[in-house]
Amino acid sequence: MKWNTYIKDYQSYLRIERGLSKNTIENYSFDIERLCLFLEANRIEVSPIKISDETVQEFIYSVSKEVNPRSQARIISGLKSFFNYLVFEDYRNDNPMELIEAPKTGRKLPDTLSVEEIDNLIAAIDLSSNEGERNKAMLETLYGCGLRVSELVSLKISDLFFEEGFIKITGKGNKERFVPIGHSTQKYIEIYQKGVRVHLKIKKGHEDTLFLNRRGNQLTRAMIFTIIKDLAVKIGLNKNISPHTLRHSFATHLLENGADLRSIQLMLGHESITTTEIYVHLDRSFLKEVMHTFHPRR
Template sequence: MHWEEAIRGFSTFLKLERSLAGNSVEAYIGDIGKLRQFSESGNQKAPGQLTTSDLKDFLKWVNELGMLAPTQARVLSGIKAFFRFLQLEHVRDDDPAHLIESPRIQRKLPDILSIQDIQNLITAIDLSTAEGMRNKAILEVLYGCGLRVSELTSLKLSNLFLDIEFIKVTGKGSKERLIPIGTEAIKFLRIYLNETRVHINIKPGKEDFVFLNRRGSPLSRVMVFLIIKGLAEKTGLKKHISPHTFRHSFATHLIEGGADLRAVQEMLGHESITTTEIYTHLDRSYLRDVITQYHPRS
């Protein structure tokens, strides 16, 4: 099997068998494209001929390009998936990537906002404009539900169940989950829907999207970044924040308030609870209070 055929088949495999989202498929295919580039500029081997030694040389080449450890780990993950696919297709019997270890990645604690920081950002929104009412609803939903920015921009009217205080979102791998939505988020979401969104001339086919720009198209992820960046500058916030910072803050504030880690995992849509455990970086005063309240020797 030559490279073009292998990559085309791998793309179909990721979409149909693994049910990966478009962005994830593109990332995997991009990584295999790097492997193809390396092979075609050197030993000219087809996918079925590469050895473990070839893959180690490729990873050394990737490292020399200046890629950071997390990026290298992602590239290796894509390669391993690629060779598992080749085994399933009987292109080869072995997996040359099986024994290659991923580079060690230091887990970086995510930046979070204090409750006061979030209040300052929301208060800074100019509610005299239509965009202001929309932006307030956006921040309330981001923080109130812990959504990824892609989940926010793809949120549909048909997936709002505000009467029972739940919304349904589509996360990574096109997996759907139900998330509780609080009263403040519901309040400002309804104001936006009933007083602002109804006056937008919506483009055909986009009627079900919740958050729209002034031209009636779904709001882009970049636009949400710019909205938040503008509010941070307006309030003089020195932290480097993004839409994901609200997701980190949502999880951390829940856990600091005593929420069960398993429940937070479900709301965030994490496959593994070890991913959620990063949010247990609680402040020392909280940990001291837990010891004082619960330890029998306190």
């Protein structure tokens, strides 16, 4: 069996048994393919079940000179997972990554925007075009519901429960959750639906997809990134932002206004509360104020 065969089996395992998303599987696969390119460049002919600890260490050493510690840690984690799978399937007796430690990266705090910056970003959208009405509805939904970009582009009309005030989101691992949606966000979605989407020639298979491009196809994640980056340039925003920035801002603003962490966790669809806890580190002055206001021994 060659590397490609093992990689395909591993991808099937990640998809079927672990229920990971397509994007996550692609990231795991990229790390293995990078190792394959290293072997090819150094003319090392070895299968994944025969590769030695020393060869893997040489690869990690070469990578450490090309990428930052955070990327290096991700590659090490991805390869450990791959070789753990090979051990689990009895292809190998050991994991050659076992003794390799990831570099200390510290906790990277997410970028956030103020409410004013988000207002300015959305206000910069040109509403004279059909795409403008769609883009406004998308950004309002991203920020108003705290969605991942993958959740936004796959959002269905049948997932909208406006009368109940919720939308149904299919998140990581195909896990479903219901997220509250405000009246203003509902309004912008309805404007887009009735004024723009209804006139599109929708491609087969996308009849239920909410946000579409001008050809009637589902939008790509990359397109959402481009839309937001262009708007940031337009208003002269000197921050490196992405669709995820709106999600982080959603959580941060909820926390600043008194929402509890457990509620934020449920709305974001985080499996663990520890993932949500990163937002606690964004505004320590707010936490200090909460302590002085509510603790009996303030």
